[in-house]
Structure formats: C-alpha cells, structure tokens
Amino acid sequence: MQDNLKSSSYQQLEQKSKYTNMFLRWFLYFVLILFASYFIFPLYVMVVTSLKTMEEIRQGTLLSWPSGLNFESWAVAWGGRGYGAGDTFLKPYFWNSIKMVVPAVFFSTFIGAMTGYVLTKWRFKGDSWVFLFLLFGCFIPFQAILLPMARTLGALGISNSIVGLVLVHTVYGIPFTTLFFRNYYVSVPTELVKAARIDGAGFFKIFFKILLPISSPIIVVTVIWQFTQIWNDFLFGSTFSFGEAAPIQVALNNMVLSSTSVKEYNVDMASAIIAGVPTLIVYVLAGKYFIRGLTSGAVKG
Amino acid sequence: MKTLKIEDLSKNFGSTEVLKKINLEIDEGNFLVLLGPSGCGKSTLLNIIAGLETINEGNVFIDDYNVSKVEPKDRNIAMVFQSYALYPSMNVRENMIFGLKQAKTSKEKIEQQLEKVSKFLQVDQLLERKPSQLSGGQRQRVAIGRALVREPRIFLFDEPLSNLDAKLRVEMRREIKKLHQQLKTTVVYVTHDQTEAMSLGTRIAIMNHGVIQQNDTPENIYNKPSNTFVADFIGSPSMNLIKGSLKESSGEISFTASGSNFEIPVKGYEFKDKSNLNNKEVFFGIRPEHIYFKKSNESDFEVTLRADLSEYIGHEQIMTFDYANQEVLAKFPSTIKIELAKETKLYFDLTQTSLFDAQTEERI
Numbered sequence: 001m002q003d004n005l006k007s008s009s010y011q012q013l014e015q016k017s018k019y020t021n022m023f024l025r026w027f028l029y030f031v032l033i034l035f036a037s038y039f040i041f042p043l044y045v046m047v048v049t050s051l052k053t054m055e056e057i058r059q060g061t062l063l064s065w066p067s068g069l070n071f072e073s074w075a076v077a078w079g080g081r082g083y084g085a086g087d088t089f090l091k092p093y094f095w096n097s098i099k100m101v102v103p104a105v106f107f108s109t110f111i112g113a114m115t116g117y118v119l120t121k122w123r124f125k126g127d128s129w130v131f132l133f134l135l136f137g138c139f140i141p142f143q144a145i146l147l148p149m150a151r152t153l154g155a156l157g158i159s160n161s162i163v164g165l166v167l168v169h170t171v172y173g174i175p176f177t178t179l180f181f182r183n184y185y186v187s188v189p190t191e192l193v194k195a196a197r198i199d200g201a202g203f204f205k206i207f208f209k210i211l212l213p214i215s216s217p218i219i220v221v222t223v224i225w226q227f228t229q230i231w232n233d234f235l236f237g238s239t240f241s242f243g244e245a246a247p248i249q250v251a252l253n254n255m256v257l258s259s260t261s262v263k264e265y266n267v268d269m270a271s272a273i274i275a276g277v278p279t280l281i282v283y284v285l286a287g288k289y290f291i292r293g294l295t296s297g298a299v300k301g
Numbered sequence: 302m303k304t305l306k307i308e309d310l311s312k313n314f315g316s317t318e319v320l321k322k323i324n325l326e327i328d329e330g331n332f333l334v335l336l337g338p339s340g341c342g343k344s345t346l347l348n349i350i351a352g353l354e355t356i357n358e359g360n361v362f363i364d365d366y367n368v369s370k371v372e373p374k375d376r377n378i379a380m381v382f383q384s385y386a387l388y389p390s391m392n393v394r395e396n397m398i399f400g401l402k403q404a405k406t407s408k409e410k411i412e413q414q415l416e417k418v419s420k421f422l423q424v425d426q427l428l429e430r431k432p433s434q435l436s437g438g439q440r441q442r443v444a445i446g447r448a449l450v451r452e453p454r455i456f457l458f459d460e461p462l463s464n465l466d467a468k469l470r471v472e473m474r475r476e477i478k479k480l481h482q483q484l485k486t487t488v489v490y491v492t493h494d495q496t497e498a499m500s501l502g503t504r505i506a507i508m509n510h511g512v513i514q515q516n517d518t519p520e521n522i523y524n525k526p527s528n529t530f531v532a533d534f535i536g537s538p539s540m541n542l543i544k545g546s547l548k549e550s551s552g553e554i555s556f557t558a559s560g561s562n563f564e565i566p567v568k569g570y571e572f573k574d575k576s577n578l579n580n581k582e583v584f585f586g587i588r589p590e591h592i593y594f595k596k597s598n599e600s601d602f603e604v605t606l607r608a609d610l611s612e613y614i615g616h617e618q619i620m621t622f623d624y625a626n627q628e629v630l631a632k633f634p635s636t637i638k639i640e641l642a643k644e645t646k647l648y649f650d651l652t653q654t655s656l657f658d659a660q661t662e663e664r665i
Contacts, residue, residue, distance in 0.1 A: 191386035191459075194353050195447075200374035200403030213390030 050074060050269035057265050073266035077255075077274055088258065090274055092244065093251035097231060097278075099162050100247055104169035105226045111170070112177020112222060113215065117207050119178070120185040121193045131182065137175030145172075146239050153240060160241050168240060169230045176229075177222050184218040185211065220289035228279050248275050302365050304329045304487040305350065305455055310359035312345055312511075319345050321511045323359070327504070332481050332488045334502035336495060338534070342511040343491045344459060350489060351457050352376050363454060374403070379448035380457040383464055385440045387432035387447070393419075394428040397447045404451075414450045422446045438469050445480070458490040462497060474500060495535055499523070507531050526655060529662040532586050538619060541592075541629045542584040544659065549579040556585045556656070561625035565602060569651055573665055583665065586655035589619065592631035593648040594639075601648035608641050622647070 049057060050073055051066040080089030118124075119131050149168060150159065158164035188211065196206045237247040246254070252275045256268050283290070307325040311318070319342045327333050335343040348354040350361060352373035360369045368376050379400075387396050394415065401411045419425040422442045432440060441461065448456060461477075462470045478501055481488055492498055498505050499519045506516040507530075515527040526532035532540040545558035547567075554572075555564040565585070572578070593601060606622035606629060613635060620639060622629045631647065639645055658665050 189384045189386060191382040191384050192388065194348075194351070194373075195380065195382060195386040196388070196399075197353065198351060198373045198378065198380050199400035199447075199451075201399070205403075210388050210390070 046269045046273055050266050050273060052266055054262070054264060054266060073264070074270040074274070076264075077267050077270040088251065088255045090248060090251060090255070090271055093246055093248045094274070096162060096246065097248040100165045100169070101227060101230050104166045104173065104230050105223055107166070107170045108173030108177050108226050109219065109222045111174055113181045113212070113219070114207070115174065115178040116181025116185050117211055119182050120188075121190060121206075121211075122203070131178075134175045134178050137172070138179065142172065142235055146235075150240065160243075160245050162245060164240055165236060165247065168236050169233070173226050173229065176225060180218055180222045180225070181215070184215065188214070217289060220286045224282055224286055224290050227282050231279050302329075303327060303362070304331075304364060305489065306362040306365070307350070308360045308362070310346075310349065310361065311357050312342075312349060312354065313357055319511050320349075323511075323513060325506060325513065325516065327487055327489070330485045330487060332490065332501055332503045334498040334505045335489065335491045335508060336498040336505055336534075337493065337508035339493060341508040343508050346508070347457055347459055347489060347491045350455070351378055351380050377454040378457055379451045379453040380459065381444045381448050381461045383460040385432070385444040385464070387440060387443060389432055392429050392431050393424060393435070393443050396432065396443060397450050400447065400451050414452075418446050418449045422449070437465050438473060441465065441473055445477075454487065456486055456488045458488065460492055463492070463494070477501060495537070499535075507534060509534075524653070525664065526586070527664050529584060529586075529657050532655060532657070536588055538589050538630045538632070540586045540588045540655070542586050542657070543624060543627050543629065545583060545585055547578050547581045547583055547656075554578055556583065558585070558625045558627060563604070563625075565604070565649065565651075567651065567654065567656065569600065570654060570656060572656075581665075582659035584657040584659055584662075586657060587649055588653065589630045589632040591650040591653040592629070593650065594633050594637050596648045598650065598652075600651050602651050603646060603648055605644050605646055608639050608643060608645050611639065611641060
C-alpha cells in the first residue's frame with residue numbers, strides 16, 4: 001500500500017521535472033536564436049543590399065529580397081568601372097593588405113614564439129621584468145605612439161610603405177604574441193629542455209625540433225589573433241600610409257566617403273564584405289583550433 | 302680513480318643556500334641514492350652533476366676530470382626524468398636516437414645501439430609509436446632506453462618512479478635493480494622514498510637542508526643512523542627517540558628516561574667516545590621492530606609499559622605504549638593480542654639501540 005503511494009508520487013515528480021526541463025530547453029533555444037539573429041542581421045542586410053541594383057535599393061526596404069543574384073556591384077567594388085582617374089576600387093589595396101599581413105603575422109608570431117621560449121625555458125636574471133614591460137606594451141593605447149612611430153619610420157626611410165606598416169604591426173604584435181607563447185610554454189615541462197640539452201641539442205635545435213612541433217594550437221591562436229588585428233587595422237594604415245601604399249581598410253574608407261554624386265550602397269556593401277572576408281575565412285578554417293588552443297596548453301609527455 | 306667526485310660544492314639561489322659544502326665520492330659501479338625530504342637540495346645536486354645548473358663554489362669531477370664548466374652533453378652522462386621528458390613530437394625510435402644523432406654517430410652504430418637497447422628493454426615493438434600512445438611503464442622504459450643507447454659513464458635518475466602507480470612502481474624498481482646488476486654502470490638516483498632508496502642503493506646519502514647527513518651503506522643507515530634526523534627519516538614507523546639521561550656507576554652505563562627511575566643498561570653499546578657520559582642528556586633510540594612481545598635472546602631487556610593505541614594493518618599491528626609520558630611505538634605480528642590500557646611486558650633488543658646527544662642530536 002505504502003509502496004504504491006510512493007511510486008505514484010515519484011511518477012508525478014518525474015512528470016513534473018520532465019515538463020520543467022522541456023520548458024527550460026525551449027527557453028534556451030529561444031534566447032539563443034534571438035541573439036544569433038541579432039548578430040546575423042547586419043550581415044544579412046549587407047549581403048542582400050550588395051546583390052541589389054540601385055533601383056531596387058531606392059524602391060524596396062532594407063530587408064527586402066533582391067530580384068536576382070546580381071554581382072555587378074561586387075565587380076565594381078573589386079575591379080572598378082574601368083574609367084581612368086578618380087576611380088577607386090579594392091583590388092590593388094587588397095594585395096597591399098596581403099603583402100602587409102603575411103610578413104607581419106609571420107614575423108610577429110615567430111618572434112613571439114622565440115621570446116616566449118626564452119622567457120620560460122632559458123630564464124635569466126630580470127626576465128620577469130622583461131616580461132612585465134612586454135605586457136605593458138599590450139596596454140599602451142596605439143594613439144599614444146603615432147607621432148614617435150612616424151618619426152622613426154621617417155628616419156628609417158620607410159614611411160608610406162608596406163615595409164613600414166609591416167614593421168609597425170610586427171613591433172606592436174610582439175607583446176601579444178609573446179604573452180600567448182609564454183603562457184603556453186610555461187605548461188610544457190622544462191625537463192624536456194633539460195633532456196634535450198643532455199642529448200646535445202642547442203638553443204635553436206631545442207626550439208625548432210622539440211618545442212615548435214608541439215606548438216600548433218598556440219600558433220593557430222596567435223595567427224588568427226594577429227591576422228585579425230592587422231587586417232582590420234585602420235589607425236596605423238591611415239596614419240602611416242596614403243595613396244597607393246594604403247591597406248584595404250583605408251581604401252574602403254576612402255571609397256565609401258569620397259563617392260562624388262550618388263551613394264552607391266550596393267558597391268559600398270560589397271566592398272565592406274570583400275574587406276571582411278579574409279578574416280572570416282581564417283576563422284572558419286582555424287576556428288576550432290582557436291577555441292582548443294585558448295583552453296588547452298598542457299602537453300602531456 | 303673515483304667515477305664521480307664532488308668537492309666543497311655550494312649553491313645558492315639568490316640568498317637561499319640550497320647546498321652547503323657538499324663532499325661526495327662514488328666508486329665505479331656503485332648505485333648511490335640521494336635521499337631526503339622535498340626541498341633538501343637533492344634534485345639540485347643531481348642537476349649540478351648533469352651540468353644543468355651552475356655552481357657557486359666547489360668542483361665536480363668525473364673520472365678525475367674537472368667538469369664543473371663542461372656542457373651537459375660533453376659530460377658523458379645520461380639522465381632519466383620524473384616526467385620521462387620524452388619528446389612528444391617524435392616517435393620512440395627518434396626519441397631514443399636523438400642524442401646519438403646530435404653527437405654525429407654513424408648510421409650503422411646508431412642502428413646497432415638502438416636494436417640492442419630496444420630488445421634489452423623490450424620496447425622493440427613500440428619503436429614507431431608516439432609517447433602519447435604509450436603506458437606509464439612503457440614511457441619509463443623508453444626514457445631509460447634513451448639514456449642507455451648513449452652508453453654513459455654515469456646514469457642520473459631524478460625520481461623516475463614517482464609518477465607511476467604503486468604496483469607498477471614496485472615492478473619498475475625491480476627492473477632498475479636488475480638493470481644495474483647486469484650493466485654495472487655507476488648510478489646516481491634521487492628519491493624521497495626510503496623503500497626505493499633502501500632496495501636500490503649500494504650507498505645512500507641522506508640529505509637535509511643542503512647538507513649530507515649520512516653517506517653510508519643501507520645497512521649502516523638503518524642500524525647506525527648518525528643523527529636523529531636520519532634515525533627519524535628512515536623506517537616506518539620511525540625510530541622511537543626516548544628523552545632521558547645516562548648514568549655511570551662503577552663502570553656500568555645505564556639510561557633513565559626523564560620522569561622515571563627505571564634504568565636500562567646500555568653496556569653493550571659501542572660508544573664513539575666513552576668520556577663524560579655521566580648525566581649526559583640523550584635520546585635513547587629503538588626501532589618499533591626491535592621491541593618484542595616474547596623474550597628471544599639473553600640480551601633482550603624486560604620493560605613494562607601501558608598499551609594506549611592499536612593500529613591494525615593486516616600482516617602486522619602497530620601498538621603505541623606509554624613510557625613515562627613519552628610515546629613508544631612497537632610493531633608486532635597481528636596474531637598477538639594485547640589488551641589496551643593495561644600494563645604489558647615487552648622486551649627491548651639492546652643490541653639494536655642507538656644513543657644520540659640531546660643537544661647536538663649526533664650519535665654518541
């Protein structure tokens with residue numbers, strides 16, 4: 001008798017918790033979808049607008065669907081209209097940005113890996129001070145160093161050039177890349193380095209043969225971080241370069257702001273997407289390593 | 302010629318003295334265990350022998366050759382680490398031959414060595430595996446193999462078994478012992494585990510606070526500890542140290558615990574110095590396993606103590622007795638039944654006692 005009572009009340013409780021769980025689950029999905037659409041909405045407007053003709057833009061609403069897949073504004077944004085002076089288009093600046101990003105990301109990552117390696121595995125007197133000053137570099141507002149940097153670039157004879165921008169981005173990337181690599185290498189057992197030293201490997205051999213091969217997660221993190229930072233940079237680009245040496249973000253700005261007669265929203269949107277696509281690609285390709293690399297670090301021997 | 306000789310070695314990290322005037326010698330083929338609690342400087346000493354740490358004062362000689370400023374790779378040593386320190390990106394083969402490759406050894410010689418060692422350690426089936434695909438014991442074997450292929454003069458082991466679980470640790474301990482018996486290489490082995498030290502070492506150097514407390518055979522370390530630290534550190538449970546004083550009357554020396562009148566004769570004890578013993582404050586040391594429940598020898602001395610506590614461990618039991626308000630532990634087979642809170646007759650084995658000066662804590 002009592003057992004029956006008990007089992008029925010348990011059934012009730014079970015039923016109740018089932019409903020509660022179901023409700024919470026749906027609520028969770030609702031919130032997630034709400035936020036997802038909030039973030040995806042601007043992208044939707046950009047893509048849709050870029051595929052419309054100017055006629056459609058004037059007549060339709062912001063959200064309305066384009067009449068067809070019309071890539072003309074994309075072609076204009078990328079390659080221009082073909083008439084001489086005053087025609088700004090992204091193609092040359094896109095390559096400028098590539099020429100700037102690739103070496104800057106490479107050098108800043110490589111140097112960061114090296115400094116991280118030295119700061120953790122070849123400790124020296126005052127190394128924590130060096131690290132502290134490097135960290136300090138992460139917190140300096142970039143506006144504060146524009147003038148001295150401009151003077152430096154001028155003195156080196158590389159102002160208004162891609163090389164100059166590569167130097168600036170490399171220098172200002174090193175604090176961040178060092179921080180990443182240092183924190184990663186701290187968790188790598190120092191005994192590995194000791195073992196390699198007894199085995200007769202030197203400073204560089206240990207770095208290239210032992211540490212670098214196990215650094216891929218943090219390399220991915222650093223590359224994504226640096227790529228995004230440098231590709232999206234506007235401040236340094238607009239300060240230290242103009243005209244033909246400008247990176248894509250500066251060109252995009254010029255294009256959108258200097259339209260003479262009519263505002264071509266479709267071309268503007270297409271340009272903005274083109275300027276943003278490389279970072280998106282990097283995230284899609286390496287995104288899962290990004291999360292993994294940020295959270296992991298411990299290398300079990 | 303000493304295989305390894307350490308002379309007046311001192312090391313500090315900033316203002317902390319880690320090693321103070323260490324002197325140590327090892328003969329060819331010996332297995333020296335550096336034993337001590339954590340922070341006693343034993344690992345630092347090993348790193349210095351390996352050349353991974355610099356020296357502040359003193360010298361290290363390998364085969365009478367001063368290696369104090371020689372690079373680790375040129376010291377003719379090999380080291381096995383606690384975390385094994387196998388190179389994660391290389392497979393077992395690459396791990397084992399990395400050192401030989403660095404030393405520009407010929408290909409045939411490398412292959413020959415690799416085959417010999419991997420067969421010997423039974424890792425020849427694992428050569429293509431990555432360290433992450435190996436079990437703890439296998440990693441340990443590979444780490445030892447990596448040291449073996451180099452045919453070093455001295456093997457250095459830095460707590461190589463402390464990452465293994467209890468059962469595997471005992472197995473690997475035996476394997477290391479066998480290995481040493483077969484190869485007869487000189488070994489310096491760091492551990493904080495006294496059982497490991499006792500079972501492996503031909504000599505044990507017990508360290509505390511950067512000083513070697515006693516450097517002796519395992520038997521002497523156990524039977525004749527040179528001070529109270531060693532007496533207390535070795536043995537489980539550790540040696541009973543009963544505080545009291547000595548009394549000398551007509552050539553007979555006896556011990557009386559503080560707060561009691563009961564005299565224990567110590568006439569058989571080998572004193573280092575027989576003078577000034579009367580009224581000397583001492584610790585009377587006797588190991589729990591040398592207190593018996595039944596008299597078995599003429600020299601066994603009868604005492605009556607009250608049993609306070611019993612700890613049953615299966616094959617034996619550890620009893621705590623009260624001796625003039627001092628705790629005395631004794632180890633008996635678990636078949637013996639002793640009633641608590643009752644006076645019990647026990648027998649001290651007087652051939653197995655130690656006496657320490659209460660002030661200096663040194664053996665007298």
